[in-house]
Amino acid sequence: MAVNKSIEENLKDIEKIVEKMELGDMDLEASIKLYKEGIDLIDSCNKKMDRIEKELIVIREKE
Amino acid sequence: MQENILSVAQVNAYMKRMLDMDYILKNIWIQGEVSNCKIHGSGHVYFTLKDEFAAISCVLFKGFRKIDMEILRDGMKIIAKGSVSIYEKSGQYQLYVKDYIEDGIGVLYKRFEMLKNRLNDLGWFLDEIKKPIPYYPKSIGIISSETGAALQDMLNIANRRNPYIQLYLYPSLVQGEEAKFELVKAIQYFDNMDEIDVIVIGRGGGSLEDLWPFNEEIVAEAIFHSKTPIVSAVGHETDYTISDFVADLRAPTPSAAMELIIPSFRDITLRLEKDRRYLDQILMKEIDRKKSLLKFYSERIERFHPRSTFEQILQYLSELEDKLHQNMMLQMKDKKNQLILLGERLKKYSPLDKLKDGYVYIMDEEGHHIKRVDGIKEKEILTIQLYDGKVRVRIENIEKGRMDYGSK
Numbered sequence: 352m353a354v355n356k357s358i359e360e361n362l363k364d365i366e367k368i369v370e371k372m373e374l375g376d377m378d379l380e381a382s383i384k385l386y387k388e389g390i391d392l393i394d395s396c397n398k399k400m401d402r403i404e405k406e407l408i409v410i411r412e413k414e
Numbered sequence: 415m416q417e418n419i420l421s422v423a424q425v426n427a428y429m430k431r432m433l434d435m436d437y438i439l440k441n442i443w444i445q446g447e448v449s450n451c452k453i454h455g456s457g458h459v460y461f462t463l464k465d466e467f468a469a470i471s472c473v474l475f476k477g478f479r480k481i482d483m484e485i486l487r488d489g490m491k492i493i494a495k496g497s498v499s500i501y502e503k504s505g506q507y508q509l510y511v512k513d514y515i516e517d518g519i520g521v522l523y524k525r526f527e528m529l530k531n532r533l534n535d536l537g538w539f540l541d542e543i544k545k546p547i548p549y550y551p552k553s554i555g556i557i558s559s560e561t562g563a564a565l566q567d568m569l570n571i572a573n574r575r576n577p578y579i580q581l582y583l584y585p586s587l588v589q590g591e592e593a594k595f596e597l598v599k600a601i602q603y604f605d606n607m608d609e610i611d612v613i614v615i616g617r618g619g620g621s622l623e624d625l626w627p628f629n630e631e632i633v634a635e636a637i638f639h640s641k642t643p644i645v646s647a648v649g650h651e652t653d654y655t656i657s658d659f660v661a662d663l664r665a666p667t668p669s670a671a672m673e674l675i676i677p678s679f680r681d682i683t684l685r686l687e688k689d690r691r692y693l694d695q696i697l698m699k700e701i702d703r704k705k706s707l708l709k710f711y712s713e714r715i716e717r718f719h720p721r722s723t724f725e726q727i728l729q730y731l732s733e734l735e736d737k738l739h740q741n742m743m744l745q746m747k748d749k750k751n752q753l754i755l756l757g758e759r760l761k762k763y764s765p766l767d768k769l770k771d772g773y774v775y776i777m778d779e780e781g782h783h784i785k786r787v788d789g790i791k792e793k794e795i796l797t798i799q800l801y802d803g804k805v806r807v808r809i810e811n812i813e814k815g816r817m818d819y820g821s822k
Contacts, residue, residue, distance in 0.1 A: 358682070359549030365689050372696040379704050386697045393686045393693075400550075400679065405580040407569065409560070410603065 361396045365389055426502040433507065439498040443524065444470065444509060445517060448490045459486060463494060463509065471508035478512050491517035522622050526629050529656055538638050544662045545643040550677050551611035553580040555604035557597065560585035564618040564668040571672035576679040582610065588617040593627035601636040601644070612643050612675055615657060616668035619650035628655035637661055647671035769801035787814050
């Protein structure tokens with residue numbers, strides 16, 4: 352579900368989840384579900400930051 | 415009709431008001447040659463600007479602009495910016511200089527100002543049309559000189575902050591007549607590349623002429639029409655170019671541009687880690703809260719537990735049993751009494767009592783009770799039971815027929 356979102360959107364979603372959970376006025380099942388969602392988002396964020404060092408690519412289109 | 419007679423001061427004050435109200439005179443550029451330049455003891459600079467036809471007095475108050483005697487020197491052609499007003503004491507009107515530049519460059523300045531005003535009027539600098547810079551760009555297109563220090567600075571910072579972001583370089587001239595064409599080509603090239611999320615145009619500091627390509631209209635147009643957000647990082651903090659105004663983001667230096675657009679990998683991972691720990695914490699807290707709530711409720715509900723009801727029932731049952739028992743005893747006693755009464759009553763009909771009253775009980779030899787004459791034979795031996803003993807009798811005579819009460 353969160354696969355196509357950008358890292359920033361993911362971070363915002365995580366923030367929202369944290370805020371929601373901080374309020375604490377939900378049943379346990381809902382908060383566990385939310386917690387799982389948050390952890391999934393964190394993992395997906397981590398995955399998105401493709402940890403392979405990139406080399407500079409120089410564009411040479413002239414002749 | 416009376417003619418007004420004014421004091422000199424009144425006239426000068428009036429003239430000053432008139433000039434100060436004038437829109438053009440408030441902000442004017444005057445081109446001319448410096449002559450008679452003197453620095454007063456107060457630090458203010460007085461000079462005259464003249465051309466072949468006329469002259470105007472100028473004053474530069476201390477503190478308005480750094481006084482550069484290389485430029486403010488007799489014979490120099492300059493362009494001075496300021497407002498024209500009157501010095502009331504002498505009634506002399508003069509240019510109050512706020513800024514000045516050497517002429518030549520001055521022409522460039524004017525072009526810069528003109529283009530800036532024009533594009534500003536077109537709304538190209540409005541914040542509302544600026545494209546947001548993505549928070550985590552996957553790829554960044556850099557337009558810079560391949561050999562410049564600016565590029566090295568940018569690469570260093572990018573690498574330090576986040577080496578996992580793909581950087582592309584489109585080497586371009588960044589000064590000289592040809593530069594503007596290369597800049598435009600580079601912008602369009604990156605804009606057409608799908609993977610580029612943001613474009614950075616970077617160049618180190620330089621003179622106005624050095625930075626001039628970034629004040630060219632075709633470069634401004636290319637930036638304006640780019641669908642990809644563009645960061646302009648041209649020159650040093652104090653240098654402003656048209657590119658800076660049109661770009662979606664202006665960075666004071668090329669290094670600063672990288673700081674602005676490259677998200678620190680460490681910050682993000684730290685933040686993610688913090689979020690993860692925090693989520694753990696909140697969930698644990700939530701579970702603990704629910705647990706203690708559960709405990710609270712379970713203690714409360716204990717009172718309504720069937721067990722307690724059951725105990726009550728047991729108690730009630732034993733109470734009932736007791737009652738039943740008592741009742742039973744009472745009834746038994748009652749029956750006993752009844753029985754005694756009945757016994758008393760029964761006694762009345764006891765055969766023994768009858769014997770007492772004189773009735774007898776007759777039995778044959780086998781002990782059968784004889785109630786009728788029928789069946790009794792003469793000479794038969796019968797036993798008669800009386801109250802106080804029995805007698806054996808022999809039957810002499812038998813007469814049938816019932817006892818007649820009447821004849822008795």
